[in-house]
Amino acid sequence: MKAHIITIGDELLIGQVVDTNSAWMAQRLDGIGVKTIQITSVQDQASQILETVGMAVSQCDVVLITGGLGPTKDDITKSTLARFFNDELVVHQPTLENIEELFKRRGLEMTELNMRQAMVPASCKVIHNALGTAPGMWFEKNGTIIVSMPGVPFEMKNIMEEYVLPQLSQMINGRFIIHKTILTNGIGESFLSDMISNWEDELPQYMHLAYLPSPGMVRLRLTGTGEHKPSLQLAMNTEIEKLQNIIPQYI
């Protein structure tokens, strides 16, 4: 499987921002056996986006796009993709609710611009963005998969880990990868690690735990791999229940 990564944004072309997304994505693709053959950065400009996506689709099995999904006028990736797929923009109800929820939580008023974030090309499969307002979008054309994601690194990474990489991996080798993230609060990484070390040692070989510390919390990401999705789901849920019994006060 061959991939082309496209990053979109004027800030990349004036050197204001170093494109770290591409290296991260290329590395993760490499990890599941997808070979990146080209990385291209282009401006927020319809003709350039159309040309680059067109070329990428004709050469590769997977095209991953980041950037240009913000609510302001200079962000034109979504409307340009609609043009590329000969498609129209429609409101995606669950995304609209997600945005409303995010704004309510932050105590902010929603504007017309924010609502527009919930519009997507009709033909795409929407990928939930748990960490922001711009959803991911999954398209297929002539056998090529095209995924558009936000350029904000942590939003992109979350969409990749939770959805894109597992999907691609399953397509390639028939194996499912499932990630489950557990938030812990009020305990440092090393203390946490001590408390759950027995549980961690006894995880089945096809499960793997990662510690993702950030200020005030440690996220635990449990990754499982298997050929049968429902049994994998079940096995992982069982392990998470065990964990909840070990450290109920921190979850």
Place this chain on the structure above:
Amino acid sequence: MKAHIITIGDELLIGQVVDTNSAWMAQRLDGIGVKTIQITSVQDQASQILETVGMAVSQCDVVLITGGLGPTKDDITKSTLARFFNDELVVHQPTLENIEELFKRRGLEMTELNMRQAMVPASCKVIHNALGTAPGMWFEKNGTIIVSMPGVPFEMKNIMEEYVLPQLSQMINGRFIIHKTILTNGIGESFLSDMISNWEDELPQYMHLAYLPSPGMVRLRLTGTGEHKPSLQLAMNTEIEKLQNIIPQYI
């Protein structure tokens, strides 16, 4: 003036290395009024390099290429550019001497591979690489300038600062930029700065000083801008002579 930056190297496409060269180059081009419209990373693969360079040349006034100039078999940028320009590789005597000198200084034996670093396409103008064995190469084709540079960031930056940016800037606005670098030894940045502050304050407005500290030494880079190259050269040499009289023991 429009530019396309091409970075070449398998390490970029597996995500082993983040491409920081492109952002740096784009920023510097922006600084002299050259607009970067695309950044492309491709593998060390002749067909991909040829296709990308061909496309870039047809769209832009300047194509800057980094990477793929090492001595080993996987580095094919030079032979591929020779193919692109229908050219043959010839030995560039000053480069060969530069390499011999570098090896002598390091007390190392030269091999056939190292000597090959001194071969360049016959039609290019060779740009001296003061910090490494792979020279820069300047080509022109159908009115487009194509420059090939090593991927090692400090070698690329030195070639850009000392040669490529001044040349391009002069082409664009008829103004010359001249950089002169003075090595100082045995004195820390802040002490040095104190000792030469009067001299620095009295520099003409069209000259600018930068401190580039590294372990054991501080490089001073004096940059001058003007419309008449010989008078600018002269004025800068005069300032450097003054400096040499102020801190003779450290230069």
